[in-house]
Amino acid sequence: MSDLQTREEYQAIAASLTPAATAFVDGAFRPARSGKTFASTNPATGETLAEVAACQAEDVDFAVRKAREAFDDGRWRCKAPAERKDILIRLAKLLHRNRHELAVLESLDSGKPIRDCATVDVPDTINTLKWHAEAIDKLYDQSAPVGEDAMALIVREPIGVAACVLPWNFPLMMLAWKIGPALASGCSVIVKPAEQTSLSALRVAELAMEAGLPAGVLNVVTGDGPGAGEPLGLHGDVDMVSFTGSTETGRRFLRYSADSNLKKVVLECGGKNPAIVTDDAEDLDLVAEHVTNAAFWNMGENCSATSRLIVHEAAKAPLMERILARARDWRTGDPLDPANHLGALVDRGHFDKVCGYLEHGRAEAEVVLGGQGADGYVEPTIFDAVDRESRLAREEIFGPVLSVITVRSADEAVTIANDSPYGLAASVFSANGKRALRTARAVRAGTVTVNCYGEGDITTPFGGYKQSGFGGRDNGLQAHDQYTELKTIWIDLSDRGPTDAVD
Numbered sequence: 001m002s003d004l005q006t007r008e009e010y011q012a013i014a015a016s017l018t019p020a021a022t023a024f025v026d027g028a029f030r031p032a033r034s035g036k037t038f039a040s041t042n043p044a045t046g047e048t049l050a051e052v053a054a055c056q057a058e059d060v061d062f063a064v065r066k067a068r069e070a071f072d073d074g075r076w077r078c079k080a081p082a083e084r085k086d087i088l089i090r091l092a093k094l095l096h097r098n099r100h101e102l103a104v105l106e107s108l109d110s111g112k113p114i115r116d117c118a119t120v121d122v123p124d125t126i127n128t129l130k131w132h133a134e135a136i137d138k139l140y141d142q143s144a145p146v147g148e149d150a151m152a153l154i155v156r157e158p159i160g161v162a163a164c165v166l167p168w169n170f171p172l173m174m175l176a177w178k179i180g181p182a183l184a185s186g187c188s189v190i191v192k193p194a195e196q197t198s199l200s201a202l203r204v205a206e207l208a209m210e211a212g213l214p215a216g217v218l219n220v221v222t223g224d225g226p227g228a229g230e231p232l233g234l235h236g237d238v239d240m241v242s243f244t245g246s247t248e249t250g251r252r253f254l255r256y257s258a259d260s261n262l263k264k265v266v267l268e269c270g271g272k273n274p275a276i277v278t279d280d281a282e283d284l285d286l287v288a289e290h291v292t293n294a295a296f297w298n299m300g301e302n303c304s305a306t307s308r309l310i311v312h313e314a315a316k317a318p319l320m321e322r323i324l325a326r327a328r329d330w331r332t333g334d335p336l337d338p339a340n341h342l343g344a345l346v347d348r349g350h351f352d353k354v355c356g357y358l359e360h361g362r363a364e365a366e367v368v369l370g371g372q373g374a375d376g377y378v379e380p381t382i383f384d385a386v387d388r389e390s391r392l393a394r395e396e397i398f399g400p401v402l403s404v405i406t407v408r409s410a411d412e413a414v415t416i417a418n419d420s421p422y423g424l425a426a427s428v429f430s431a432n433g434k435r436a437l438r439t440a441r442a443v444r445a446g447t448v449t450v451n452c453y454g455e456g457d458i459t460t461p462f463g464g465y466k467q468s469g470f471g472g473r474d475n476g477l478q479a480h481d482q483y484t485e486l487k488t489i490w491i492d493l494s495d496r497g498p499t500d501a502v503d
């Protein structure tokens, strides 16, 4: 049964909110030392939701010190695994109890439609934390096959202080994708939310304390990239950074690491994700449903959104007819109205950027749907006859914009799909199983879905090839690799005495 409330109920929740807006460090809300703040606004109305602490290097330094103390004295990492599991499960339960409030906070702060916040973002956040919590006391270390005269243990240890730098498109979900495995691994964590969307992370940190997480283990430093993100990236006592955002900023984190302590860096960056539809694709209604969802869900503000439809000329006309029919049904408007599929884009700067692409597309390609933005909203837009070399075909737009490229063979489709600096996600639609799988293997992307579109789920690793990703994966048990080091402990079991020679 749907957990959705009515628009009026969501409005009442919104009116009752007084979101915390300072940093959260060592178990307490704290303003930035400078006293500076910045406004967090509701992109749908322009209204200021909160004045958020603008943390800078000195605040970051304090947070790192507190996170390090918490790590070193073992208040979290040395707890019995079952006890850590219980605390994180308590947190998941608290999130569930506060799910409507969290969904509204997320929608107000980001412009995302409440229907998605309530049915995808918040449930996925809860499930992610629960899943990693459940794993804590079920993961075993290993012993290497080194023979009778020794025993070699391969043990996982938490890496230390982990910095999680978040984007604004899935503030809660990306928080959970990172703090879930980081806390499960025993790390201390410092979260840097995107400046547009700090509020839900602060609420989660507060609820984590209520769940029993020791002070200093989960900290949130609010602020912008240069003010708070850069000092985190450059800090000599941060052991790793897990980043989701643009490829350009991801590159900066590699430089920060090189210029400081060679901290581990894991990047989940942009995408220009193709959906390949071959001439033998069957059930075009289903294909249309997947493509529409993949392109326009979350206003296309999704690194794994389908932004290129690469379709065989034989399947194109009937498919486009079906996609258009569906996309026309997607309503855009007030994010707090559960009837709307698309809300507002995250802020004016991003809206202007997407509108720049629309203007370019109107001049370079054929508009078959939408093509205009107004007052912070962009309706589903489809451009046909897109030149594969054009900006529409190559650049990440991060809006509800689908570019259609027509091909004459599956090989041509794969060549175009791979002709991108990105390699995050792709989908292939073909009724011929062999061809579908061959194509899936030929596309260079971290996730390829066959005859469907999806992001996978918590059990499957998520990340990209090429400039879409670096250094590791979110989700799945593989996510724990980000936040752990492997240690080999070698024990001599031989009869050799201490004076026996070793060759």
Ligand SMILES: NC(=O)C1=CN([C@@H]2O[C@H](COP(=O)(O)OP(=O)(O)OC[C@H]3O[C@@H](n4cnc5c(N)ncnc54)[C@H](OP(=O)(O)O)[C@@H]3O)[C@@H](O)[C@H]2O)C=CC1
Residues within 6 Å of the ligand: 165, 166, 167, 168, 169, 192, 193, 194, 195, 196, 223, 224, 225, 226, 228, 229, 230, 233, 244, 245, 246, 247, 249, 250, 252, 268, 269, 270, 271, 302, 303, 350, 353, 396, 397, 398
């Ligand atoms: N892969 C993905 O999921 C995402 C991709 N993008 C893409 O990136 C484009 C730009 O969006 P934008 O918000 O600027 O994304 P960014 O990659 O710049 O932001 C992601 C995170 O990095 C932080 N950051 C920004 N600059 C720096 C810096 N110099 N040093 C350290 N940290 C920094 C941001 O902080 P702050 O925002 O507070 O400045 C935010 O927390 C979008 O249009 C979209 O194409 C955006 C978001 C997510």
Ligand SMILES: CCCCCC/C=C/C(=O)O
Residues within 6 Å of the ligand: 120, 124, 167, 169, 170, 174, 244, 245, 268, 301, 302, 303, 304, 455
């Ligand atoms: C229902 C799962 C949606 C996952 C979206 C993942 C996107 C990540 C990103 O844009 O960074």
